[in-house]
Amino acid sequence: MSAAPAPEAPPPPQPAYAARLPEWARPREVEPRGSGRMRLVETTLLLLAALLLAVATINDVVRQTHVNARLVTDLRTWRTVTGHDYHNLAIAQDIYGHTTREVVCGNTSPGGPKERVQLCLVITGPVVGGLRASHGGWYLPPKVEDLRAYRYGCFGTALARGQCPR
Amino acid sequence: MSVAAQSELGLTRSRSAQWAPALAAVCGLLLVAATAEIVLDGALGHSALIPKSPEIAGWMRGLGERLGYRVFLIAILVSAGAYAGLLALAHAVSKRAAIILIGTLQLIVFAGPILLSTDVFSYIAYARMGVEHGLNPYTHGPLAIANDPIYRYVGQDWKHVATAYGPLYTLLSYPLALLGLKGALWGMKLAALLASAGTLALTWRCACIRGFSPVAAILAVGVNPLYLIYGLGGAHNDLIMLLLMMAAVSLTFAGRDAAAAVSVVAGALVKVTVAALLPFMILARRSRAQLLGAAGALALGAVIAYAAFGIHGVDVVAALNRDSAFVSTDSFPAEIAHLFGKPGVFPVDHDLLKAALVVIVLHLLWRTWRGYDWVAAAGWTLLAISVTSTWLLAWYILWPLPLAVIARDRRLLVATLFVQGLFVVHQITPLLAPVS
Numbered sequence: 001m002s003a004a005p006a007p008e009a010p011p012p013p014q015p016a017y018a019a020r021l022p023e024w025a026r027p028r029e030v031e032p033r034g035s036g037r038m039r040l041v042e043t044t045l046l047l048l049a050a051l052l053l054a055v056a057t058i059n060d061v062v063r064q065t066h067v068n069a070r071l072v073t074d075l076r077t078w079r080t081v082t083g084h085d086y087h088n089l090a091i092a093q094d095i096y097g098h099t100t101r102e103v104v105c106g107n108t109s110p111g112g113p114k115e116r117v118q119l120c121l122v123i124t125g126p127v128v129g130g131l132r133a134s135h136g137g138w139y140l141p142p143k144v145e146d147l148r149a150y151r152y153g154c155f156g157t158a159l160a161r162g163q164c165p166r
Numbered sequence: 167m168s169v170a171a172q173s174e175l176g177l178t179r180s181r182s183a184q185w186a187p188a189l190a191a192v193c194g195l196l197l198v199a200a201t202a203e204i205v206l207d208g209a210l211g212h213s214a215l216i217p218k219s220p221e222i223a224g225w226m227r228g229l230g231e232r233l234g235y236r237v238f239l240i241a242i243l244v245s246a247g248a249y250a251g252l253l254a255l256a257h258a259v260s261k262r263a264a265i266i267l268i269g270t271l272q273l274i275v276f277a278g279p280i281l282l283s284t285d286v287f288s289y290i291a292y293a294r295m296g297v298e299h300g301l302n303p304y305t306h307g308p309l310a311i312a313n314d315p316i317y318r319y320v321g322q323d324w325k326h327v328a329t330a331y332g333p334l335y336t337l338l339s340y341p342l343a344l345l346g347l348k349g350a351l352w353g354m355k356l357a358a359l360l361a362s363a364g365t366l367a368l369t370w371r372c373a374c375i376r377g378f379s380p381v382a383a384i385l386a387v388g389v390n391p392l393y394l395i396y397g398l399g400g401a402h403n404d405l406i407m408l409l410l411m412m413a414a415v416s417l418t419f420a421g422r423d424a425a426a427a428v429s430v431v432a433g434a435l436v437k438v439t440v441a442a443l444l445p446f447m448i449l450a451r452r453s454r455a456q457l458l459g460a461a462g463a464l465a466l467g468a469v470i471a472y473a474a475f476g477i478h479g480v481d482v483v484a485a486l487n488r489d490s491a492f493v494s495t496d497s498f499p500a501e502i503a504h505l506f507g508k509p510g511v512f513p514v515d516h517d518l519l520k521a522a523l524v525v526i527v528l529h530l531l532w533r534t535w536r537g538y539d540w541v542a543a544a545g546w547t548l549l550a551i552s553v554t555s556t557w558l559l560a561w562y563i564l565w566p567l568p569l570a571v572i573a574r575d576r577r578l579l580v581a582t583l584f585v586q587g588l589f590v591v592h593q594i595t596p597l598l599a600p601v602s
Contacts, residue, residue, distance in 0.1 A: 021452070025452070026452070027449075027450060027451055027452045027537075028536065028537030029537060030537050031533065031536050031537035031538045032536065032537065043577065046577065046581060050581070050584055052502065053498055053501075053502075053553070053585070053588055054588060055505065056498065056501040056502045056504070056505040057498075057501055057588045057591055057592050058591070059501070059504065059505045060500075060501040060504050060505070060592060061591065061592060061594065061595055061598070063504055064595040064599075065595050065598045065599040066599075068595060068596070068598075068599035068600070068601050069599050071601045072599070072600075072601055072602070075601070075602075087602070091601075
């Protein structure tokens with residue numbers, strides 16, 4: 001048997017000086033009964049808020065699902081362009097979310113993540129035939145993050161845009 | 167209604183009453199299986215979901231596979247479904263069965279590795295900064311102890327960040343720094359487990375006082391997947407905050423106003439969020455003892471914090487302002503921004519959210535003044551804080567849960583579980599479109 005709910009215990013005694021307070025300022029155990037309009041308004045607002053949160057959540061799941069599908073295409077593009085079937089690839093997205101331009105970096109020879117010279121490809125555009133376009137990129141020395149200061153050997157659009165320091 | 171129809175209805179009810187305990191048992195078993203799956207797979211070590219950690223659950227290795235998003239998310243969805251089923255069938259669960267289930271789940275999580283968060287390593291790093299290195303954790307981030315063995319486990323985002331936790335929590339964590347890395351980690355896990363047990367015991371007590379089913383109340387909190395996997399699994403100090411929060415509620419119910427106020431202030435000196443309870447308690451009771459208790463505890467806390475950490479240990483507002491500017495992808499404001507085609511949350515949005523929160527709190531204060539249940543009002547406030555926060559983590563939406571199960575306004579429990587449900591739904595993207 002479950003522990004059955006008991007009737008509510010009496011509220012704790014009011015502080016002694018509460019009795020000396022004017023009627024309007026005394027603590028109340030229950031709210032005065034109104035017409036129920038307040039509860040109706042609150043419940044309506046809560047339902048509207050719930051609807052907004054639910055729609056925003058579903059929208060975000062769908063949006064993120066599309067982003068993930070695009071990232072999978074980016075990885076496939078890097079593997080196709082380089083001819084290396086490596087799994088430890090790093091993807092950097094446009095942090096502002098304004099564009100679908102992504103940079104995918106991976107080793108140029110077998111090894112642990114970022115243990116070898118890395119090749120980074122700038123990937124843009126729509127998905128065509130399961131791949132996206134890559135018209136440029138750069139190299140990175142081993143064991144560094146993709147920061148401009150470390151880039152070298154820019155090619156394609158990256159060279160034209162001066163994305164390597166030298 | 168005819169006699170035949172009444173008899174038919176009675177039979178249906180009796181049949182469903184027969185099945186309810188069995189269905190509740192199935193839900194309980196599913197929860198245990200899903201939790202064990204996460205813990206056993208997590209014990210294999212570092213993955214996208216398991217932070218790097220000193221090895222503390224090595225004896226579990228070999229029983230599972232490395233924890234990936236797919237298994238984790240399926241286990242969380244199964245847990246959420248079983249949890250919902252268990253709540254619906256709570257009337258058919260005995261006191262003993264509920265306690266055994268909660269104890270089993272909590273011990274499984276306690277025995278396992280740290281799940282999903284690096285926060286506990288930050289707690290230990292701050293403690294070691296103070297004890298081992300003589301540094302003030304309110305003025306330095308863990309980067310200041312880059313040579314300490316804990317440093318490599320601290321989350322990347324937090325290496326530069328000084329502690330935002332209350333001075334009482336920081337001082338309580340100091341003795342654990344003397345136990346070494348693994349000892350400190352177990353100490354943190356044990357503190358979280360004991361805090362959880364205390365919170366559940368107080369929830370039981372408060373539910374009895376309020377005339378609610380205590381079994382349903384502790385099941386709603388104790389087997390909640392976010393509470394178990396994210397809260398207890400990460401050994402978060404939010405559980406200590408919840409313990410002090412529920413102690414305050416329980417003391418208020420017992421008419422011990424001064425002690426209740428001291429408990430809230432102590433909670434706020436662990437994590438400042440719980441201070442949201444205080445105005446509602448004061449408005450509901452309007453007791454001088456409460457004001458004196460709160461003022462005395464606050465003054466004592468401030469003196470101790472100042473003596474231990476200087477002015478930075480007292481200035482919690484600065485830490486709050488700093489952290490409120492962070493944005494996490496799971497936060498509802500970020501999701502709403504995406505819905506309206508914006509890339510993210512802008513400074514003006516922070517101001518709008520703060521304004522909305524102020525309006526909500528003022529409305530709740532006014533209603534509490536008129537006699538609305540102060541427990542519900544405090545719960546709504548904690549829920550509103552988590553929903554309007556741009557930095558939302560799973561354990562933040564646990565804050566209102568123990569209050570929701572004992573609040574007279576049952577809409578709070580529905581709203582809290584709804585928000586938690588949305589959080590879980592938002593996690594499932596890797597299940598729909600895995601990136602590999």
